[in-house]
Amino acid sequence: MEITNVTEYEAIAKQKLPKMVFDYYASGAEDQWTLYQNRHAFSKILFRPRILIDVSKIDMTTTVLGFKISMPIMIAPTAMQKMAHPEGEYATARAASAAGTIMTLSSWATSSVEEVASTGPGIRFFQLYVYKNRHVVAQLVRRAERAGFKAIALTVDTPRLGRREADIKNRFTLPPFLTLKNFEGLDLGKMDKADDSGLASYVAGQIDRTLSWKDVKWLQTITNLPILVKGVLTAEDTRLAIQAGAAGIIVSNHGARQLDYVPATIMALEEVVKAAQGRVPVFLDGGVRRGTDVFKALALGASGIFVRTHAASYSMPS
Secondary structure, eight states: OOSSSGGGGHHHHHHOOOOOOOOOOOOOOOHHHHHHHHHGGGGGOOOOOSSOOOOOOOOOOOTTTEEEEESEEOOOOOOOGGTTTTTTTHHHHHHHHHHHEEEEEEETTTSSSHHHTTHHHHHHEEOOOBSSSSHHHHHHHHHHHHTTTEEEEHHHHOOOOOOOOHHHTTOOOTTOOOOGGGGGGGGGGGOOOSOHHHHHHHHHHBBBTTOOOOHHHHHHOOSOOOOEEEEEEEOOOOOOOTTTTTEEEEEOOOOGTSSSOEEEEEEHHHHHHHHTSSSSSSSEEESSSSHHHHHHHHHHHHHHHOOSSSOOOOOOOO
């Protein structure tokens, strides 16, 4: 089958991947209303095209946190990529580098920061979950720095894991031949089987629910890397993020996998951009499938977008 657009990959993935893996990649939280909206909200935004403009020379290059990239499209952090293919994050890192853009590595990758760095040159950001054990966090940030990562994307919308009902039904767990490589040496790399979702149990045991704005400041005491706050949807939190020293904001609802019935990211973008007042760059992830989606986000004030290497286009029942 000839692939002509990103959405068509989903049907192929459904055929090829084990059900537990596909459902983990593709599903959202609870009623999946936000998952549907993330995608379909883009269709509510229309262009007013202007004509007879010379478009013979197009330059899509841009600068993100001082790094020049080929286009305002970067790769969002997505966990456990080796469940989909043995090359996993290695392949994503090589592809991002070949495309001249930025890859964000997930804390919960199935390849470590060192392994991804070893794939060759490239501009890479590291997505961070804050564990209860702050020594683990500090060690991980230092390892990312040493491995040449250029920024930290701090995920702030996951003090507990969203209720992902597909994962509960499937008793989701990381396949036994894989580990969360960044935590392998810390006895935190394995995920136990659970009565519901193995990932939900892992998060409940390890991730710090006390996370607050003071921790954004704490992070700046242990690293000089710029910090992007990932998971902002409101003007109020935009202002607080800037006060706390964020170098940028990622408008994200975690691919609609955390709190259901929050707005689609494209609908929250304008509010965040207005509140930022140009003080820091604002980025967007969630629901982006086509170049026209990217253009809509840029037109509404985003400095760039992140595409998730796994995300679904869920259809709401009529």
